Amino acid sequence: MYKILAIDDEPINLQIIGACLSNDYQLFMAKDGNRGMQLALKNKPDLILLDIVMPDLNGYEVAKMLKDNPQTRKIPIIFASGKTKSQIQTDVEHVGYISKPYNKAELLTLIANTLS
Known part of the structure; x- marks a missing residue:
C-alpha cells in the first residue's frame, strides 16, 4: 500500500x-x-500532498527542505492551494498541483497518475 503524507494547517x-x-x-x-x-x-512516504500557505514554514520552504535532504529528495510533491495554478511561483521541483477545495475525483486521479 502506498504511503501518502498530507501537510496542511487547516x-x-x-x-x-x-x-x-x-x-x-x-x-x-x-x-x-x-x-x-x-x-x-520517519515514514518515507511515496508522495507528499503539500499545502502552500501555512504559518511558520510555508509549503515552498518545506518543499525546498525536502528536496535538499538526500533522504527525501526523490519523494514526489503535489502542491495544494486555494490559489490558481498560474499564481504558483516556485523553482522547487514538484510533480503536480491541485486546487482547494478538493475535488475527490481530481485528487484520486492526480495521485494515481503520479504513483503509477
Whole structure:
C-alpha cells in the first residue's frame, strides 16, 4: 500500500483528505511544516500532498527542505492551494498541483497518475 503524507494547517482539509484517501492509501498527516518534515523522514512516504500557505514554514520552504535532504529528495510533491495554478511561483521541483477545495475525483486521479 502506498504511503501518502498530507501537510496542511487547516484541520478540515486534513479531514477531507482522510475521507478521500484512507481506504486506498496509508496516510500520515501533519498540521505544520516542521511536523511534516519529521513524518517524511520517519515514514518515507511515496508522495507528499503539500499545502502552500501555512504559518511558520510555508509549503515552498518545506518543499525546498525536502528536496535538499538526500533522504527525501526523490519523494514526489503535489502542491495544494486555494490559489490558481498560474499564481504558483516556485523553482522547487514538484510533480503536480491541485486546487482547494478538493475535488475527490481530481485528487484520486492526480495521485494515481503520479504513483503509477
